Amino acid sequence: MNGHNLAPINASSLFFTPLPPSHIVPPGKESHGRYMLTIPWNRVSGWGQPKIGPRQDLSFDPLAGVLQYAVTCFEGMKCYKTEQGDLRLFRPKKNFDRLKRSASRLGLPSEWDNDELLELFAKLMALEAPLVPNTDGSNLYIRPTLLETSEGFGIKEDAFAAEALLYVVTTLNLGLGLYGSAEGEGKGIKLDACKEFIRAWPGGTGSYKLGANYGTVNISKKPGYAMSLWLHGQEDFISEAGAMNVFIIKQAEDGFLEFITMSLNNGIVLPGVTRESIIELLTEHAEGEKDFPIDGMPKKIRVVQRDISMPEIIKGVEDGTLKGMFGCGTGVVVVQVGEIRYQGTTYKIPSNPLIKIIRDTMTGIQRGKIDEGRDWSFKVPEWNPEGKEGQPEEEVTAA
Amino acid sequence: MNGHNLAPINASSLFFTPLPPSHIVPPGKESHGRYMLTIPWNRVSGWGQPKIGPRQDLSFDPLAGVLQYAVTCFEGMKCYKTEQGDLRLFRPKKNFDRLKRSASRLGLPSEWDNDELLELFAKLMALEAPLVPNTDGSNLYIRPTLLETSEGFGIKEDAFAAEALLYVVTTLNLGLGLYGSAEGEGKGIKLDACKEFIRAWPGGTGSYKLGANYGTVNISKKPGYAMSLWLHGQEDFISEAGAMNVFIIKQAEDGFLEFITMSLNNGIVLPGVTRESIIELLTEHAEGEKDFPIDGMPKKIRVVQRDISMPEIIKGVEDGTLKGMFGCGTGVVVVQVGEIRYQGTTYKIPSNPLIKIIRDTMTGIQRGKIDEGRDWSFKVPEWNPEGKEGQPEEEVTAA
Numbered sequence: 001m002n003g004h005n006l007a008p009i010n011a012s013s014l015f016f017t018p019l020p021p022s023h024i025v026p027p028g029k030e031s032h033g034r035y036m037l038t039i040p041w042n043r044v045s046g047w048g049q050p051k052i053g054p055r056q057d058l059s060f061d062p063l064a065g066v067l068q069y070a071v072t073c074f075e076g077m078k079c080y081k082t083e084q085g086d087l088r089l090f091r092p093k094k095n096f097d098r099l100k101r102s103a104s105r106l107g108l109p110s111e112w113d114n115d116e117l118l119e120l121f122a123k124l125m126a127l128e129a130p131l132v133p134n135t136d137g138s139n140l141y142i143r144p145t146l147l148e149t150s151e152g153f154g155i156k157e158d159a160f161a162a163e164a165l166l167y168v169v170t171t172l173n174l175g176l177g178l179y180g181s182a183e184g185e186g187k188g189i190k191l192d193a194c195k196e197f198i199r200a201w202p203g204g205t206g207s208y209k210l211g212a213n214y215g216t217v218n219i220s221k222k223p224g225y226a227m228s229l230w231l232h233g234q235e236d237f238i239s240e241a242g243a244m245n246v247f248i249i250k251q252a253e254d255g256f257l258e259f260i261t262m263s264l265n266n267g268i269v270l271p272g273v274t275r276e277s278i279i280e281l282l283t284e285h286a287e288g289e290k291d292f293p294i295d296g297m298p299k300k301i302r303v304v305q306r307d308i309s310m311p312e313i314i315k316g317v318e319d320g321t322l323k324g325m326f327g328c329g330t331g332v333v334v335v336q337v338g339e340i341r342y343q344g345t346t347y348k349i350p351s352n353p354l355i356k357i358i359r360d361t362m363t364g365i366q367r368g369k370i371d372e373g374r375d376w377s378f379k380v381p382e383w384n385p386e387g388k389e390g391q392p393e394e395e396v397t398a399a
Numbered sequence: 400m401n402g403h404n405l406a407p408i409n410a411s412s413l414f415f416t417p418l419p420p421s422h423i424v425p426p427g428k429e430s431h432g433r434y435m436l437t438i439p440w441n442r443v444s445g446w447g448q449p450k451i452g453p454r455q456d457l458s459f460d461p462l463a464g465v466l467q468y469a470v471t472c473f474e475g476m477k478c479y480k481t482e483q484g485d486l487r488l489f490r491p492k493k494n495f496d497r498l499k500r501s502a503s504r505l506g507l508p509s510e511w512d513n514d515e516l517l518e519l520f521a522k523l524m525a526l527e528a529p530l531v532p533n534t535d536g537s538n539l540y541i542r543p544t545l546l547e548t549s550e551g552f553g554i555k556e557d558a559f560a561a562e563a564l565l566y567v568v569t570t571l572n573l574g575l576g577l578y579g580s581a582e583g584e585g586k587g588i589k590l591d592a593c594k595e596f597i598r599a600w601p602g603g604t605g606s607y608k609l610g611a612n613y614g615t616v617n618i619s620k621k622p623g624y625a626m627s628l629w630l631h632g633q634e635d636f637i638s639e640a641g642a643m644n645v646f647i648i649k650q651a652e653d654g655f656l657e658f659i660t661m662s663l664n665n666g667i668v669l670p671g672v673t674r675e676s677i678i679e680l681l682t683e684h685a686e687g688e689k690d691f692p693i694d695g696m697p698k699k700i701r702v703v704q705r706d707i708s709m710p711e712i713i714k715g716v717e718d719g720t721l722k723g724m725f726g727c728g729t730g731v732v733v734v735q736v737g738e739i740r741y742q743g744t745t746y747k748i749p750s751n752p753l754i755k756i757i758r759d760t761m762t763g764i765q766r767g768k769i770d771e772g773r774d775w776s777f778k779v780p781e782w783n784p785e786g787k788e789g790q791p792e793e794e795v796t797a798a
Contacts, residue, residue: 072467143461211469218470218506219505
């Protein structure tokens with residue numbers, strides 16, 4: 001499928017269709033972006049012409065791979081508006097690389113030039129710029145999805161999709177409901193530690209962002225809890241909470257404060273971009289290379305990637321060495337965990353002001369208020385074709 | 400969601416749309432049935448009006464649960480034509496019950512009257528009757544699918560779909576490629592025992608017929624092998640082969656011939672209808688309640704449901720106690736396993752004429768040639784509304 005004659009994603013061939021003058025927002029879809037980006041693919045000619053046009057329903061054959069066999073993967077990204085009014089994406093190529101990895105896991109097309117894709121994303125963002133709010137926590141959430149449109153049926157000699165579609169839609173303020181609502185003493189979200197449903201396991205798909213990892217555990221969530229805390233193994237190791245990575249803050253015997261998060265080694269934890277960014281910032285701070293972007297982080301800290309079990313958390317609550325716990329991810333950015341229900345008992349998790357410092361650092365970088373020195377925050381160029389007649393700039397043909 | 404005011408599936412409210420006089424088969428879809436059955440559902444009013452009309456593409460919001468989070472489950476069934484020309488379904492309510500169980504696992508609607516649904520299925524089959532071939536192995540394969548059409552996005556207070564769609568399409572002769580091609584000495588399908596991808600695990604979804612179980616393991620299949628043989632646990636226990644249940648035939652020390660298949664206890668094996676039917680027939684034969692429908696099955700047999708490991712199979716090949724192995728399922732009915740590739744070595748599996756006897760029994764029952772005395776074979780009533788104007792016989796309203 002990865003032949004050299006297949007057409008690449010080509011941003012310059014974008015076909016743009018403006019909203020019709022009669023455009024109205026469909027009922028129930030008020031929070032959605034008005035436009036969508038679509039790029040079809042097939043194994044004969046490769047990527048087809050990218051199109052940006054009004055958001056609309058998608059049609060599939062009843063036996064399409066996505067409908068029958070869950071051949072779908074996605075990403076979660078956010079577009080922020082700075083105080084100066086420009087738009088920012090946070091480390092977008094990290095998400096593009098992860099989408100390639102997920103696609104490859106499902107036999108979907110996984111080769112494209114991230115710069116071309118970023119140019120198309122930027123144009124979609126620029127079109128929605130008037131919608132993007134510019135307060136902390138507010139955002140335009142971006143959902144790139146790549147799925148099999150061809151028939152995924154019966155026994156095939158090879159496992160690769162014949163036809164696929166990459167599309168991108170947006171929606172306002174995903175995760176805002178949790179943002180900042182859970183800070184300080186006695187607050188934080190409530191997690192239900194789940195032994196009945198196992199989200200991921202070695203040899204499975206937990207480390208890939210596949211739709212199949214999410215719908216299969218929907219029903220585990222109990223009323224009154226923000227999300228489930230996923231456990232695995234006889235030791236009740238933690239993998240994730242809801243769709244977030246998890247950190248605990250723990251006092252080590254040598255006087256260091258440890259930020260501990262699950263290792264990626266066993267393949268059951270999603271390699272989150274927020275997780276990775278927090279690890280990088282804390283590690284550089286610990287190594288003295290640079291101060292943490294926001295004041296208040298002590299010098300004697302250490303980042304540890306290893307398994308964490310529920311018994312370890314309970315022991316830390318009881319002996320006072322557990323100094324806090326938070327989830328992180330694109331949706332919530334960083335959110336404090338307040339309590340965990342586990343085997344019939346509720347454990348209160350101590351709050352820690354460092355969690356807010358980490359969150360303010362992340363949101364500060366995302367909104368361009370803090371320069372972390374690495375170009376993590378991508379500035380979206382302006383583009384305003386609305387009102388112009390959409391035209392293909394170039395015909396796409398298979399080479 | 401399971402309130403008492405929700406409308407049930409009501410077969411008498413069927414709306415039928417005949418094929419247009421101009422109907423032509425779309426290219427690439429020659430093997431598909433011409434019609435489809437659709438029944439929408441929403442949490443406010445319950446099941447909507449069932450419709451049978453020309454097979455067509457389905458439209459979804461880009462954030463629909465099925466597209467994003469794999470909220471989809473399905474069944475596989477077959478319609479056979481007897482030598483007398485009537486149509487038969489094999490134990491259809493078994494499939495309907497399993498679909499309810501799968502739906503419930505995903506937060507999809509799972510309450511309906513199987514008799515109403517069967518009446519609708521029967522009408523869809525009756526319409527396609529001219530297409531159904533009447534030779535052994537030939538069939539019209541039926542694919543009921545139930546999926547979330549509403550937005551499955553963000554953190555929801557409850558996990559139940561707001562809107563769903565149950566639809567049924569058909570296709571000709573699924574599994575026929577393997578049928579009868581693999582019988583006798585030195586034949587049988589080739590399986591690749593897979594340690595890299597784990598299909599199912601305790602606490603997961605292996606025992607439910609969810610799309611998520613299938614697309615995630617597509618890429619494991621190696622060229623030259625019919626399918627993967629799924630392993631799990633440090634002991635390399637077998638769960639299934641491809642999408643089939645598995646039996647081994649083994650000579651026990653007490654002189655009995657054992658038919659051993661995986662237990663359903665650990666929740667990782669699909670409770671197959673073909674598997675269950677074979678167990679029932681063999682058990683009754685072993686208990687002397689009735690003779691196996693086709694002559695040739697010895698009296699001293701035993702059915703055992705327990706774990707089987709690859710090391711046990713290898714030992715059985717080497718010491719001669721392994722007397723055969725077969726897969727079974729709706730698609731293939733019964734198919735002999737000829738060899739297994741495991742950790743770099745190919746193991747030849749002995750053939751066994753009893754496998755053909757079991758297959759001929761199953762296909763004989765399915766095609767109404769053998770009366771097993773239990774009404775396993777449902778005779779589809781005739782129905783021929785083509786050419787009539789489709790009309791709703793009754794308006795559906797939420798009670």
